[in-house]
Amino acid sequence: MAKEIMLIGATSDVAQAMVHLIDRKTTHLWLVARNVERLEPLKTHVEITKAISVSLLESDVCEFEKNITLFEPIAPKIDEIYFFAGYLGHQEKAQTESAETLKIINTNFTGAVLILNVFAEAFAKKKSGIIIGISSVAGDRGRSSNYFYGSAKAGFSAYLDGMRQRLAKVGVHVMTVKPGFMATRMTRELDLPKLITASSEKAASVIFKAAKKKKNTVYVTTIWRFIMLVIRNIPEAIFKRISI
Amino acid sequence: MKKELISNWGNYPQIEAEVFKPDFVQEVNGLVKKEQAILARGNGRCYGDVALSKKIISTLSLNKVLAFDIESGIIRCQSGILLSDILAITVPKGFFLPVTPGTKFITLGGALASDVHGKNHHAEGCFSNHVLDFKLVTADGNTLACNRTKNAVIFWNTVGGMGRTGVITEVCFQLKKIETSYITSRNIKVKNLDEMLDLFDQSGDTTYSVAWMDCLKKGAHQGRGILMLGEHATLADLDLKKKKNPLALPKKIKLNVPLFFPGWVLNKFAVKAFNFLFYNKQRKKVNTSIIDYDKFFYPLDAILNWNRIYGKKGFTQYQFVLPKEGGKEGLKEILDTIGNAGEGSFLVVLKLFGKTEPLAKWSFPMEGYTLALDFKITLDTQDLINQLDDIVQRYKGRIYLSKDAFSRRSLSNVPTQVTSKFTSLQAERLGMI
Structure with missing residues (x-):
């Protein structure tokens, strides 16, 4: 079957690895x-x-209006869209500087939603297509170390959840990916524990296979499903006193 | 930035380095501009202390094909692509590398910086003979397009310049047209050095020639070995089964050496036993066969991590060339010295180089005999190499910097009038900075 694939955020490591698959x-x-x-x-x-x-x-996720006019004529042709674009940002900077706060929210949530809306409508109209959104485990519970990024990704995850429920009825599939730690350019300066950190090649291959099987929500490594299960279930009274 | 311990294929020496791995070629300019001293590095398949530096730009992610004309066989790639990847793309279209070293796991940029040679040197020259142009990020951080007429001085300083002129980011070169992916190979069992060198002289018309020698034999059998000759097989040479897919890629057979062998495993007796088996494997004087190109060009690539058989301390490869005039006597002296030292070497490789391009003045080859020997690193290694260096110097030869870790400066030829921006452990050892 002939098909057209689009990768948004194509310079990201995982998108680059995905191209080879x-x-x-x-x-x-x-x-x-x-x-x-x-x-x-x-x-x-x-x-x-x-x-x-x-x-x-060429597109900047944060140029909202421009993106709508850019993608509207192309969206009906696309069969699979992968949304990789994301911005981790600097938590401490975002606490005091609204420009940083906005950049985090606009890249990971507002800009993402506005672009994917265009595809959702086009796919609903032709009653086919797959939308794959790369969200994050950081959205599963807000934490002091990255709650701007986390909350934007939480919003993005909720958006994908709802869209999945709506579009399932017209034959369009929506998949949410929640990578845990990944060894990429975005995290190069962070000291990540090797055991629970996936390479971008591994992440790309998991995402690629899961999209073929039309999975709903995918954690790149299974261990992260359990880690986040634990983190989500820590009672708030305790959670607010610890730092993770 | 985190440091990592790196070494080349000989596992000696090692260095703690910051390794930058740009994903996009545009990042190279900024890195070069920012850093005081840095060096480009490909796949680390050179042997000694070349391609090692405290700060490294790894080209391995810059591995894309930029253009490939299947009519003319001209290909342009980024410098970090491996020769193995190029072959996988071009062989099915009927094109082979114009020149290839004994491993296909080197990068294109490395091939140019070392100006590699192969079994066809006497007929088709070095890699640079087939290079049309390349791009180089120079010390000021700018990208320079170089060919034989434009920026010609930098062009020739970069050929065989061991990375000292800048970071090669892309290379355009001419591939060689082939009818099949097979090689007609003829192995000749040779009694001694005299016969070997005569046979080399007689096989000047053969495209590919190289010999393996038993370096531990003395006296009348000194220099016994097997001369391996080859031609690209034509369609008519193939049997019916191979004719169905004449440009088939070889099947991947991968053996691995998963761990470093303990240092004592590879001793004189092991080398003797190996040499005996290798020499006597072939019964007939001449053995002709049609084999895939991996078997002919890259027999050692079939064993992943074969360098680990030398143990954790590593090994060095000593490759030199002696001018043809008087070269035979020089080779005998070298073999005597190795025999006396009792230092065995697996797979001693001998080759007769042909005429060279006078403009490629930093390339290793000169018309004459080249021999490559592997030695396990021991306390005596420096001593042995000093002795060998004396002989090479006396016969006006030179050594190959892509393999070197112990030799003296007077035996090597590389540009000295270069910036101190692109520096290597080797350049420092040889006092070229």
């Missing part, structure tokens, strides 16, 4: 990023080695 059933690949010139080599590489044509699109 895309098979020949795909007829056209759309790569969307802010610094689109960075993706030129990847474009030629995929075109030469996989014989799949590639389009590059």
Whole structure:
């Protein structure tokens, strides 16, 4: 079956790893990023080695109106959309600087929602399509160390939940991905415990397979499902006194 | 930034380094501009202290194909792509590497910086002979396009320049047209060094030639070994089964050395036994067969991590070249010295280099005999190499910096008039900074 795939946030490590998994059933690949010139080599590489044509699109998730006009004409052609774009930000900076707060919320929630709305409507109309949103375990419970990012991702997860319920009835599938720690550029400076940190290749492969099986919510490594189960169930009285 | 312990294929020496791994070529310029001293590094398949530095730009993520014309066979790739990846793309389209070293797990950038040679040096020269142009990020952080007419001085300083001129980010080169992915190989069992060198002289018309030698044999049998000759097989050479898919990629057979062997495993007796088996495996004087290109060019690549058989202390490869004039006497002296030292070496490889490009003045090859020997690192290694260096110097030869960790500066040829921005452990050891 001919199919067109779009990756938004295509310069992210996981998106880059995902490109290598895309098979020949795909007829056209759309790569969307802010610094689109960075993706030129990847474009030629995929075109030469996989014989799949590639389009590059420049877009900043935070340019709300512009994105709607950009994606509206393209969305009906797309069969699978992966939303990888995200911004971890600086928690402490966001506590005092509203620009940082807004950037975190606008990238991870508002901008994401406005773009995916366009695809949701187009997919509902043609009664097919798959939407894959990369959310985060940080959205499962707000924590002192990253609650701006966490709350934006919590909102994004809830958005995907609701959209899944609505679109399931018209044959459109929505999948939520909650990666735990990942060794990527976003987390390069953090000292992450190796045992529960996934590589971007592993994350890409889990996401790719889960999308094929039309899973609903996916944790990249199973251990994170349990870690978050525990974290969610710590009574608030205790939770507010500890720091995790 | 976290430091990591890195070493090249010889596992000696090691260095604590900060390794930057840019995902996009645009990041290289900024890194070069910002850092005082840095060095590009590919897959670390060189042997000694070249490609090691306290700060490293790893090119391994810059591994994309930028253009491939299947009519002309001209390909342009980013510098971090492995030769193995290039082959997987080009062989099914009927194109092979114009020049390849004995491993396909090196990067394209490394191939240019070392100006690698292969079994066809006498016929087709070094890798640089087939390079059309490349891009280089120089000390000021700018990207420079270089070819034989534009920025020609930098072009030739980069060829065989061991990364000292900058970070190679992309290379465009001419591939070689092939009808099949197979090699017609002819192995000749050779009694001694005299016969070996005569046979090399007689096989000048053969595209590929290389010999394995038993370095522990003395006297009348000194230099006995097997001369391996090869040509790209044509369609007509193949049997019906192979004809069905003449450009098939070789099947992957992967053995692995999962752990470092204890240091004592590889002793003189093991080398003797190995050499005996290798020499006597072949019964007939001449053995002809049609084999896939992996078996012919990359026999050792089939064993992952084979470098671990030398133990944790690692090993060094000593590769030198002696001018053809008087080269035979030099080779004999070298073999005597190794025999007396009792230092065995597996898979001693001998090759006759042909004429060289005069402009590629930092490339290792010169017309003459080159021999490559592996030695386990021991307390005596420096001593042995000093002795060998004396002989090479006397015969006006030189050593290959891509393998070196112990030799003296007077035996190597690399540009000295370069910036101190791109520095290596080797350049420091040789006092070139």
